[in-house]
Amino acid sequence: MAGPVSFTAEIRHALYALTPNPVEACIQCGTCSASCPLADFMDHSPRQLIAMIRAGQRRAVLASNTFWICASCYQCTVRCPAEIDVARMMYALKRYAIWRNQCEREAVTRDFSRRFMRMVVRTGRSWEPALAPAYLGRRGLRGVLDEARVAAGLLWHGRLPLWPRRIRRRQALRRVLRHIVPVGGRS
Ligand code: SF4
Numbered sequence: 001m002a003g004p005v006s007f008t009a010e011i012r013h014a015l016y017a018l019t020p021n022p023v024e025a026c027i028q029c030g031t032c033s034a035s036c037p038l039a040d041f042m043d044h045s046p047r048q049l050i051a052m053i054r055a056g057q058r059r060a061v062l063a064s065n066t067f068w069i070c071a072s073c074y075q076c077t078v079r080c081p082a083e084i085d086v087a088r089m090m091y092a093l094k095r096y097a098i099w100r101n102q103c104e105r106e107a108v109t110r111d112f113s114r115r116f117m118r119m120v121v122r123t124g125r126s127w128e129p130a131l132a133p134a135y136l137g138r139r140g141l142r143g144v145l146d147e148a149r150v151a152a153g154l155l156w157h158g159r160l161p162l163w164p165r166r167i168r169r170r171q172a173l174r175r176v177l178r179h180i181v182p183v184g185g186r187s
């Protein structure tokens with residue numbers, strides 16, 4: 001009887017659905033980390049994260065902020081000599097962490113991802129007035145005033161709707177999203 005699937009194999013499978021090159025193809029050259037504009041804000045660089053996945057360090061990987069910080073610029077992917085789609089691996093890790101409900105750190109980025117995804121699933125659109133207030137306080141009074149100024153400008157120019165708009169055929173969108181993210185928790 002087959003034993004439990006290892007963490008490395010789970011991530012490899014998640015990545016295989018998107019790209020044929022699994023993390024085992026990584027030669028640890030560090031090009032992805034050197035190319036990453038956000039590496040300074042990550043507690044583990046993309047190269048280190050791949051090494052940790054290969055070492056089966058599930059807990060440390062899921063506790064890392066790296067994949068939540070990733071801005072999906074795809075610099076790492078286009079420069080990787082082993083043709084590993086590092087950016088999509090970051091997406092795979094987000095989905096995995098949410099699916100397994102194993103986000104061990106109260107990260108703003110993780111919380112924001114969840115709120116954003118819920119809103120898109122519900123309405124088909126992003127609506128900033130519902131997303132922003134939860135984070136305004138974290139930047140202090142100066143941050144609140146800055147955001148209020150930006151919001152006033154957007155409102156003035158009609159770029160910030162006062163009420164959330166919903167798209168038509170939301171069920172069709174949800175069906176598409178279910179293939180990408182585990183909408184509604186564990187699946
Ligand atoms: S660029 Fe590719 S091969 Fe090099 S460390 Fe990053 S993932 Fe590995």
Ligand code: SF4
Pocket residue numbers: 032035036037038039046069070071072073074075076077086087090
């Ligand atoms: S896609 Fe993410 S990990 Fe890759 S270079 Fe951009 S920010 Fe860094």
